[in-house]
Amino acid sequence: MALGTDYPRQDCGIARSLELVGERWTLLILRDCFLGVRRFSDFQVHLDVSRAVLAARLDALVGAGLLVRVGAGHATYELTAEALDLWPVLHGLAQWGDRRTSPDGPRRTFHHLVAGVACGTIGADGRCRSCDTSPRPGDIETRPGPGADPTLRDDPVSRALRVPHRLLEPLVTR
Amino acid sequence: MALGTDYPRQDCGIARSLELVGERWTLLILRDCFLGVRRFSDFQVHLDVSRAVLAARLDALVGAGLLVRVGAGHATYELTAEALDLWPVLHGLAQWGDRRTSPDGPRRTFHHLVAGVACGTIGADGRCRSCDTSPRPGDIETRPGPGADPTLRDDPVSRALRVPHRLLEPLVTR
DNA sequence: GTCTTTTGGTCTGTTCATCGAACCAAGAGG
DNA sequence: CCTCTTGGTTCGATGAACAGACCAAAAGAC
Missing domain, CATH: 1.10.10.10 (Winged helix-like DNA-binding domain superfamily/Winged helix DNA-binding domain)
Structure with a gap:
């Protein structure tokens, strides 16, 4: 378009x-x-x-x-x-894409944080498997998943994205 | 692309x-x-x-x-x-688009059917407000919502889509 | 059966978005 | 002040989407 x-x-x-x-x-x-x-x-x-x-x-x-x-x-x-309201759509696309094209599991996983500590993993429906709520992006930590392939890209941003961090947290690349 | x-x-x-x-x-x-x-x-x-x-x-x-x-x-x-697994993404996009651009309410609403009768309305998170499950597309009925504007299009398909019907049910246009 | 209409496409020339690469101006560092 | 990085803009080339003509197969009429 x-x-x-x-x-x-x-x-x-x-x-x-x-x-x-x-x-x-x-x-x-x-x-x-x-x-x-x-x-x-x-x-x-x-x-x-x-x-x-x-x-x-x-x-x-x-x-x-x-x-x-x-x-x-x-x-x-x-x-x-x-x-921020678009997060469920993006998360849904990520899940669907991983399910279709990533046989070794998701390339990236998302985890619910409560007061800074992990509560549970976020499932396909966007809900925390542990507390069954739908966390807002600011309360989600992302980590590389089992299907991640670090050989695909090697720019500074991709490297910085390989360390677990909270969504929306500004990335430091230098 | x-x-x-x-x-x-x-x-x-x-x-x-x-x-x-x-x-x-x-x-x-x-x-x-x-x-x-x-x-x-x-x-x-x-x-x-x-x-x-x-x-x-x-x-x-x-x-x-x-x-x-x-x-x-x-x-x-x-x-x-x-x-069919893409349904949550499409539903999320519809909700987001309606919320942004349709001040009179959604252009189309979705309702959970159980054994052919309405159970409840489907909310922004894709869950039935009445039974709190996430219905599969085949168990969802769609109807024009309060924000619908029938003057926008007048082709046979648009007309057929203005009568309530179950998702995935083949449309009859003639 | 055969004539006609509808359906489900393909083909063609044009327009417009995207691309890679060069260029440029405004900070930031020394 | 000079130089380097950052954050863009500009330009010519490429390629995708468009409107519209064209066509063959299926379906309906007779």
Whole structure:
């Protein structure tokens, strides 16, 4: 889908969602935001997307109210509350993709944190297997799973993402 | 995203999912399948997608094992079990899109059926508000919601979709 | 059976998004 | 001040999506 063109106006929430997040790269940018990526060059090096398209997507996401640009000059991009609501969709896509294409188990696992300590693993339905609640992203820790393949990528962002950390926590790559 | 090109191979279930369902139109085709659309021309008239692209997408979905082509000649396309697993993602996108862009309430609502009779409404988390289970698509009835706008489209498929019916139930347009 | 219409596509030329690569300006470090 | 990094923008080339014409097979009419 292109900026400027859109799906024929359909009477459907899915189509309206896709008008915004259905473009190439958009959901991967948001995924990176949940994982803690904040800076233009980190997105670029991690996604291997062209700088022009990345700039266009970030602008579109800011314009749509899903990201805010924090600080002048060399800014960082942060998720808004509206974007946080997308977490169940991203988690669902991750689960489905892992189930289909990762025979050795998920590439990344998610764990519910309560007061900083692990409560339980998060299942396919987004609920903590231990306390049966649906934790918000800020209360979730992510770790590489059994199906992870560290040989696939070796940029600084990918390396930083291989240490367990809480979602939304800004990533330190230097 | 293009057939033949793909996301840089990333170690992430979301990226793997999007390699398949991240292309323009693909998720809308699957949405239509859940709503009961089965025939080439019905997809075409409902989505306003070019025939060439529709044919390419259907082929890709059959090749990926998400659809099966039933019957020779003028065939119908039906969802596989793997595709049914995508329901939570599609439902999540619908909820998110309706919440963002539909001030009068959802454009479409979903209701849990038990033995053919309504049990309860399905909430944002995909659970039945009455029995607190996560119904499979075959046990869900869909109806136009308060935010529906029947003036947006007037093709035979859209008209057929305005009567309440069970998900996956083949749609009759003639 | 055969004539006609509908269905399910394919083909073609054009438009527009994405790409890689070069370029540039504004901080940051020394 | 000079240099390096960061955060972009610009540009020409490529390739995907588009509208619309075309076509063959199936289904319905006679």
